[in-house]
Amino acid sequence: MSKYFRLEDYLKNQIEVQMSYSEIEKVLGDKLPESSYNDRTWWANTLHPSRTQAHSWLNAGWKIKSVDLGNSVIFVRNEAE
Template identity: 35%
Template sequence: MLQKLTNALGTNVTIPTTEKQCVTEKANVSEQVIGKYASLYHYIRIQTDETLTLSLEQIEAILGFKLPASALKYRAWWSNDLTHSQAKAWLYADRVVDTVSLPSIIFRKNDKW
């Protein structure tokens, strides 16, 4: 149904429907998709613990630049929403933001992707 909707809207999106397609989609995640948050994606992706706690300072060190003021001020910046480029970094790495307790963020494994 979602595929029919995207076709009707004239978008060029393919929705993965099999496990193999999902694995292929995850393997094709590139810096073009994640943008300037790619280093965070790569860091999070190799972590093996069920939860990962990072301070804002650690995240900035991983990224190599300061987070925007909104990340320091608004919890919504950390929402698990693929329309936000920063969220792609953790969502494509099979994590979700579980807890925002500034100045720390807790990411939890999410194997549902």
């Protein structure tokens, strides 16, 4: 099981979400990796096998709308779902 399962589970019960990094870390029960703070591609909406974090929000029917690196993320429902 991916460490991001808790994020997937949390997002399944939401309608629209803007979360701070600290809120995401609280849901995860763990710190986000350093790359999430300084690499926008970490937040890409991709199902690439090495990007398990993206699987969590995509599997829950969400995608990333925007990222304020190191501060917050806006998740929106994926209309394709």
